[in-house]
Amino acid sequence: MTQTAAVIRMPKRFDYSSGVEFNQAILAALEFGGNITLDCSEMDYIDSAGIGLLVMAQKKVQSSGAALTMNSLKTAPKEILGLANIQKIIDIE
Numbered sequence: 001m002t003q004t005a006a007v008i009r010m011p012k013r014f015d016y017s018s019g020v021e022f023n024q025a026i027l028a029a030l031e032f033g034g035n036i037t038l039d040c041s042e043m044d045y046i047d048s049a050g051i052g053l054l055v056m057a058q059k060k061v062q063s064s065g066a067a068l069t070m071n072s073l074k075t076a077p078k079e080i081l082g083l084a085n086i087q088k089i090i091d092i093e
Contacts, residue, residue: 005034016049026057030064041072051084058089
């Protein structure tokens with residue numbers, strides 16, 4: 001099993017306004033190599049723009065040979081991500 005290199009704490013609201021900061025965090029984490037875990041314990045809200053950011057991040061992470069995992073999801077965001085079938089491309093713990 002590959003060691004997790006980075007944990008990124010997700011914001012309360014994950015939407016278009018989170019994009020720049022999130023992408024910078026993903027790129028910084030990829031520089032260290034290894035897998036990335038998204039700590040979703042604070043996240044109350046995600047919309048379609050947030051889902052798009054996750055999909056783009058997954059592509060970047062996968063192309064670098066690492067894995068992206070989400071954990072500690074609250075009920076509402078977990079339901080939205082389930083409707084979008086995100087669990088097919090990102091591991092949800």
